Amino acid sequence: xxxxxxxxxxxxxxxxxxxxxxxxxxxxxxxxxxxxxxxxxxxxxxxxxxxxxxxxxxxxxxxxxxxxxxxxxxxxxxxxxxxxxxxxxxxxxxxxxxxxxxxxxxxxxxxxxxxxxxxxxxxxxxxxxxxxxxxxxxxxxxxxxxxxxxxxxxxxxxxxxxxxxxxxxxxxxxxxxxxxxxxxxxxxxxxxxxxxxxxxxxxxxxxxxxxxxxxxxxxxxxxxxxxxxxxxxxxxxxxxxxxxxxxxxxxxxxxxxxxxxxxxxxxxxxxxxxxxxxxxxxxxx
Amino acid sequence: xxxxxxxxxxxxxxxxxxxxxxxxxxxxxxxxxxxxxxxxxxxxxxxxxxxxxxxxxxxxxxxxxxxxxxxxxxxxxxxxxxxxxxxxxxxxxxxxxxxxxxxxxxxxxxxxxxxxxxxxxxxxxxxxxxxxxxxxxxxxxxxxxxxxxxxxxxxxxxxxxxxxxxxxxxxxxxxxxxxxxxxxxxxxxxxxxxxxxxxxxxxxxxxxxxxxxxxxxxxxxxxxxxxxxxxxxxxxxxxxxxxxxxxxxxxxxxxxxxxxxxxxxxxxxxxxxxxxxxxxxxxxxxxxxxxxxxxxxxxxxxxxxxxxxxxxxxxxxxxxxxxxxxxxxxxxxxx
Ligand SMILES: Cc1ncc(C[n+]2csc(CCOP(=O)(O)OP(=O)(O)O)c2C)c(N)n1
Ligand SMILES: [Mg+2]
Numbered sequence: 001x002x003x004x005x006x007x008x009x010x011x012x013x014x015x016x017x018x019x020x021x022x023x024x025x026x027x028x029x030x031x032x033x034x035x036x037x038x039x040x041x042x043x044x045x046x047x048x049x050x051x052x053x054x055x056x057x058x059x060x061x062x063x064x065x066x067x068x069x070x071x072x073x074x075x076x077x078x079x080x081x082x083x084x085x086x087x088x089x090x091x092x093x094x095x096x097x098x099x100x101x102x103x104x105x106x107x108x109x110x111x112x113x114x115x116x117x118x119x120x121x122x123x124x125x126x127x128x129x130x131x132x133x134x135x136x137x138x139x140x141x142x143x144x145x146x147x148x149x150x151x152x153x154x155x156x157x158x159x160x161x162x163x164x165x166x167x168x169x170x171x172x173x174x175x176x177x178x179x180x181x182x183x184x185x186x187x188x189x190x191x192x193x194x195x196x197x198x199x200x201x202x203x204x205x206x207x208x209x210x211x212x213x214x215x216x217x218x219x220x221x222x223x224x225x226x227x228x229x230x231x232x233x234x235x236x237x238x239x240x241x242x243x244x245x246x247x248x249x250x251x252x253x254x255x256x257x258x259x260x261x262x263x264x265x266x267x268x269x270x271x272x273x274x275x276x277x278x279x280x281x282x283x284x285x
Numbered sequence: 286x287x288x289x290x291x292x293x294x295x296x297x298x299x300x301x302x303x304x305x306x307x308x309x310x311x312x313x314x315x316x317x318x319x320x321x322x323x324x325x326x327x328x329x330x331x332x333x334x335x336x337x338x339x340x341x342x343x344x345x346x347x348x349x350x351x352x353x354x355x356x357x358x359x360x361x362x363x364x365x366x367x368x369x370x371x372x373x374x375x376x377x378x379x380x381x382x383x384x385x386x387x388x389x390x391x392x393x394x395x396x397x398x399x400x401x402x403x404x405x406x407x408x409x410x411x412x413x414x415x416x417x418x419x420x421x422x423x424x425x426x427x428x429x430x431x432x433x434x435x436x437x438x439x440x441x442x443x444x445x446x447x448x449x450x451x452x453x454x455x456x457x458x459x460x461x462x463x464x465x466x467x468x469x470x471x472x473x474x475x476x477x478x479x480x481x482x483x484x485x486x487x488x489x490x491x492x493x494x495x496x497x498x499x500x501x502x503x504x505x506x507x508x509x510x511x512x513x514x515x516x517x518x519x520x521x522x523x524x525x526x527x528x529x530x531x532x533x534x535x536x537x538x539x540x541x542x543x544x545x546x547x548x549x550x551x552x553x554x555x556x557x558x559x560x561x562x563x564x565x566x567x568x569x570x571x572x573x574x575x576x577x578x579x580x581x582x583x584x585x586x587x588x589x590x591x592x593x594x595x596x597x598x599x600x601x602x603x604x605x606x607x608x609x610x611x612x613x614x615x616x617x618x619x620x
Binding site: 156 | 334336337338339340356357358359360362363385386389390418419420421422423424589590591592595596599
């Protein structure tokens with residue numbers, strides 16, 4: 001297990017801030033798209049690309065790379081921004097989000113942007129495919145790890161639970177699911193629309209190893225993920241508690257930001273807030 | 286001086302004088318309005334949604350008839366099966382999601398629980414077609430007509446505008462049996478009025494002409510009307526435009542009559558060319574009155590992100606593309 005130095009942690013927190021700024025810039029340029037989920041997963045994606053995963057930005061098809069699947073494809077802006085900020089493509093390309101001819105489709109596509117591993121958007125299909133990849137790694141004795149980011153509302157899909165059962169049957173300890181537990185979905189709170197609690201107990205009952213942490217605390221998330229990854233014999237889930245819209249004051253906690261972008265003026269305010277936060281992180285380093 | 290630019294057929298259909306300007310309203314709004322009214326007329330009408338109340342326009346029903354509204358989360362297979370159960374005990378459930386997910390994800394449940402089982406469930410398939418726009422291919426249902434029209438006992442309706450979508454919602458609510466109503470996301474031209482007749486299974490002649498028949502459904506009916514005017518202006522070719530809103534059961538007599546009168550047909554739909562409304566027209570005409578047919582639709586490809594009109598043009602469903610297809614059909618018949 002690698003320990004995280006204070007300098008490295010500061011670097012990652014600044015990166016997460018850059019990832020958030022990239023999300024805002026791409027969304028305002030697109031004029032449509034999702035804000036709340038991408039912003040709340042910026043810390044998790046930064047931890048994955050910046051610390052946890054084995055990957056090579058200059059060789060996206062490296063056969064031994066860890067596989068990262070984004071099951072809830074609508075939060076693609078966070079993945080695109082993380083990829084750009086970690087060197088997969090120039091950050092300017094983020095401004096093509098959702099436009100005709102772009103690689104950055106409204107929902108991510110494997111064929112247009114290969115390292116996204118799979119096409120997603122239709123909810124609830126990521127863990128099942130991740131289970132297949134993890135099983136394939138086991139069959140071939142490969143060491144790569146499979147990470148699946150999934151939203152909380154995806155836990156209303158039957159297929160997701162078919163995957164939970166299957167991964168446990170095969171004892172896929174090379175598979176880690178990360179739940180964006182922000183308690184929101186389109187029509188309101190997950191607990192009003194279709195209650196998910198007690199979520200951790202559900203996974204435990206399905207023979208998974210269950211971890212819970214603050215998904216907006218990079219250090220806590222990395223420590224939890226390293227512990228999870230060390231599990232043997234079982235798949236693991238990290239229930240990452242997040243604040244929807246994290247980092248932009250007027251979006252935080254408000255489900256109505258699930259599926260709309262900021263307008264120009266709102267984006268400027270968001271970018272100013274993010275810039276101030278960036279200065280704070282550096283000042284306290 | 287006639288006070289209208291409409292021909293007799295269009296006047297009989299009580300159309301808007303669309304050449305002098307149209308209002309743009311999403312077809313999904315018509316569904317929302319019709320659903321509220323259906324829920325008032327019959328308290329057994331239920332609306333069940335899978336976490337898309339606002340964009341499928343079930344939200345108004347939720348406010349108007351809270352006791353008849355159910356929310357079940359992101360669970361489209363459950364949506365169909367639950368509705369099947371409710372219908373079996375006397376309810377009339379309307380279930381709504383994006384067409385890609387219902388009937389896309391739930392197709393086997395639709396086939397067995399709604400059709401084979403013959404239950405009175407109505408599907409509202411929202412965000413059909415590439416005109417969904419920036420969301421991209423994963424959300425653009427362009428195969429749904431194919432998978433629904435192939436199911437025995439299913440009724441499949443693709444109304445041409447918001448006003449007709451309301452009429453179709455009310456008509457389907459009264460008709461007993463499984464049904465699929467397909468509509469779109471984007472604003473589109475209103476050409477019909479409250480006085481326009483609407484009967485499931487009865488195609489409508491929106492423009493008279495005897496050179497080529499343009500048989501269209503959905504929001505592209507307006508493009509078909511524009512293409513017909515273009516051909517009249519530029520080539521003196523007069524097209525009959527048929528609003529073929531019911532894909533199943535299709536109005537075979539109207540299709541055969543159009544082929545007999547015009548001798549050439551163009552079909553127009555925001556769907557794969559393969560196995561869609563146009564393919565059904567071809568099946569009918571191959572047996573009953575073969576004529577040259579051209580197809581407007583997506584040519585065996587997936588959609589992608591972009592602006593709605595940009596995508597309609599790119600995939601060859603714009604006014605000019607329809608006019609060109611009609612010219613080709615016309616040339617083939619006179620050869
Ligand atoms: C199978 C399926 N049904 C419906 C949708 C439409 N949809 C997009 S996101 C979403 C739910 C949003 O909740 P969550 O997944 O928790 O994401 P968050 O709002 O937290 O970002 C729905 C229903 C979809 N993408 N896939
Ligand atoms: Mg959520």
